[in-house]
Structures are given as C-alpha cells and as structure tokens.
C-alpha cells in the first residue's frame with residue numbers, strides 16, 4: 023500500500039472574497055487583488071516537487087464556475103451574460119460565491135478511508151457537504167462526480183454527501199495513525215459541535231464550529247470502519263475562536279507521527295491517553311511519536327498565521343519523513359525553531375523540511391495540507407485510478423502551459439462582473455478536459 027496525494031488544481035477564478043467567517047485569512051484579505059496564474063503555478067510547483075521526492079502525486083480538477091444554475095435558481099434571468107451582470111449589480115457576494123475557486127482546497131473535497139481499515143475491505147469516499155459556507159456548499163455534487171471519474175472500479179465505494187443539516191468538512195477533520203500506510207490504522211474523527219445534542223458540548227463563542235458530530239458518525243459508519251479502531255474527538259472551542267476553523271490548522275498525522283498543538287482538542291490530556299490506548303492495540307510494538315507543541319513555544323496565533331500544522335508530513339522511505347511547510351513557517355521565528363528542534367531531536371522519523379511558497383492560497387486560509395487529498399491505496403487500487411489524474415512530468419508541463427494560456431495574471435473583485443471572464447473560463451475548462459482525458463463536472 024502507498025499513499026498518494028491528489029492536489030487541487032487552482033481554478034482560473036481564484037479570488038479573495040472574504041466569504042469564510044471564522045477563517046481569519048479569508049476575512050483579512052477580502053477584496054485583495056488575486057493572481058490566479060501565480061496561484062495555480064505555485065500549487066503545481068508544490069505537487070511536482072513532491073512527485074520528484076518520490077511520492078505518488080495526482081491532481082483533482084477545478085470545478086466549472088460560475089454556477090449559473092445557482093444564480094438562475096435564485097431568480098436571475100436572461101442570457102448567461104445578463105445573469106452575471108444582474109447578479110453582480112444586485113448581490114456581488116452571490117456572484118463571487120458562484121465563481122469561487124474554493125474547490126482548490128481538496129482536503130475538504132471528501133473523507134477517504136483506506137480499504138485496510140474497512141470491515142468490507144473497500145476504499146471509501148464521502149464528498150464533504152461543506153454545508154456551513156454557502157460558496158463551499160456548491161461543491162459536493164461536482165466533487166463527487168469527479169472522484170467517481172478518477173477512482174474507478176469495484177474496489178472504491180463512493181457515498182453520497184451527508185445530509186446538509188449535519189455539516190461535514192471532509193478530510194480536514196480526519197486523520198489516521200498507523201505503523202505504516204499499509205497496516206491497520208487508528209482513525210481519528212474530529213468534530214466541532216453537535217446538531218442534535220446542542221448544548222451538550224462546549225461551543226466556540228465567536229466563530230462557527232463547522233464539523234458536526236453527527237456527520238463524523240455517519241461517515242465512519244457508512245465507511246464500515248471498525249469501531250474499536252475509531253475515535254471521535256472534539257476540537258477545542260477556544261482554538262476555533264482563535265481561527266482554527268478546521269482541525270488541520272492545529273494537527274497533522276502521518277503513520278506513527280502525530281504533530282499537534284497543545285490547544286488543539288478539548289480535554290487534550292484525556293484524548294492523548296485514548297489515542298495511546300488505541301495505538302497500543304494496533305501499533306504492534308512500534309513507537310508512536312507525539313509532538314505536542316506547547317503554546318509557550320508556538321502561541322496559537324503563530325500557529326494560525328504560519329500554518330505550521332497545515333504542513334504535510336510525508337513518508338519518503340520507511341522511517342524517513344519530510345515536513346512540507348509553507349514559507350510562512352520559515353519566516354515565523356518561533357515556528358522555524360520548533361521545526362528545527364523536531365528534526366534535530368533525531369529520535370523520530372521527521373528528518374527534513376521543505377518550504378513552499380503557496381502564498382496565493384495561504385491568503386485565503388489554505389496551506390500545503392489544505393491543497394491535497396491523501397489516499398492510501400493498494401497496488402490494485404492504484405491501477406484503477408484514471409491515468410489522466412496522475413501528475414507525470416509531461417502532464418505537469420501541459421498543465422503549466424494551459425495555465426499560462428488561459429489564466430489571468432490578476433483578478434480584482436470587480437472583474438467578476440465582466441461576462442468576458444465567463445467565456446474565458448469555459449474555454450479553459452474545455453481545454454483542460456483534453457489534458458486530463460475525462461469529462462469534468
């Protein structure tokens with residue numbers, strides 16, 4: 023079994039809309055001029071470098087935008103161009119949501135659990151319903167269709183998104199610990215609050231909790247996970263209020279390494295104890311390396327600003343892992359020191375760090391880990407993946423050329439009202455189908 027990372031290809035309408043209350047970067051950078059071409063090239067450079075490090079690397083396509091069907095359903099009529107112009111005049115934020123390229127953060131595309139962990143021996147996908155933000159709630163249907171086109175064959179089970187009343191944010195709130203990707207794992211589902219037992223769990227005071235307990239339960243049940251190897255644990259509401267809108271802003275796991283902030287979970291000491299007990303049952307004597315970063319060393323504010331915990335941890339070879347961190351971590355003194363200390367300690371698989379400039383994504387609250395959906399696959403499952411989704415060097419070059427030909431250098435919020443943009447993105451998406459070799463949703 024090997025882990026593959028599928029990175030979201032940044033779409034041609036990447037822009038800063040300020041649509042995600044609770045995501046401090048999104049709010050802070052609202053209406054900033056974006057650079058779609060640069061954003062897509064930054065993402066491709068990161069993904070290509072991971073392939074060059076020897077990892078299995080794929081891409082997930084952007085979703086077709088704008089969602090004219092949504093605008094029409096909300097009462098805007100006429101030709102496509104007039105729907106766009108009218109929506110922009112009436113409610114610019116609505117057109118912005120219909121144009122959002124937020125599908126680039128594919129850690130929110132779906133929850134994936136590997137066949138090794140399912141009692142039915144299948145690899146399961148549930149597209150996230152992303153119900154807590156309007157612009158993101160427009161993603162799941164198309165995401166599901168794209169996942170079906172890529173992960174084909176009888177070894178994959180594709181579920182419907184969870185009912186939208188129960189918010190589900192996908193893999194951003196899900197992690198897996200295992201002695202190795204191919205060994206049975208301990209599945210960690212992190213939730214922010216409950217819909218049906220509202221009041222039974224401490225809540226954030228300022229910002230919304232996006233992941234519901236009910237959705238986490240539904241996913242682990244439909245994915246046929248073994249309950250004895252599954253933990254459902256609550257985010258720290260204070261962390262949500264500090265801007266931790268997804269758990270992957272304060273924690274990341276890979277095989278037998280778990281990196282998390284001291285304030286990631288509610289009643290963290292108990293959760294660590296439960297994880298250690300769970301590990302004892304599955305670890306086969308392998309050590310579990312827990313790096314619990316103290317707030318005194320990296321204050322939550324620095325964690326949110328630098329996205330330390332939104333680094334990817336990747337296995338380069340047995341016992342050797344790399345930290346794939348955003349440049350902001352190198353620039354934040356306390357964070358750089360924490361990374362250096364983890365690597366220097368020498369007694370864990372963390373051996374090297376690679377910094378990446380993904381600033382265009384970071385400015386909307388998306389770090390390296392947000393940009394990828396990780397899937398641990400058997401050789402047979404790898405063979406069933408649509409070949410067009412793998413990021414070979416040739417396909418990377420073709421995608422970079424495509425971005426160069428079709429993407430704008432700059433996109434200001436007001437540019438969304440220009441119907442010419444609509445025509446440009448339709449042409450771009452049609453051309454992308456030719457590069458990937460499957461129909462795009």
Ligand code: SUG
Nearest residue numbers: 039040041042048127129194268392
């Ligand atoms: O859902 N930002 C995304 C960022 C998602 C990051 N993903 C993970 N942490 N896994 C969100 O908040 C901003 C859109 C805007 O304001 O233009 C946005 O949707």
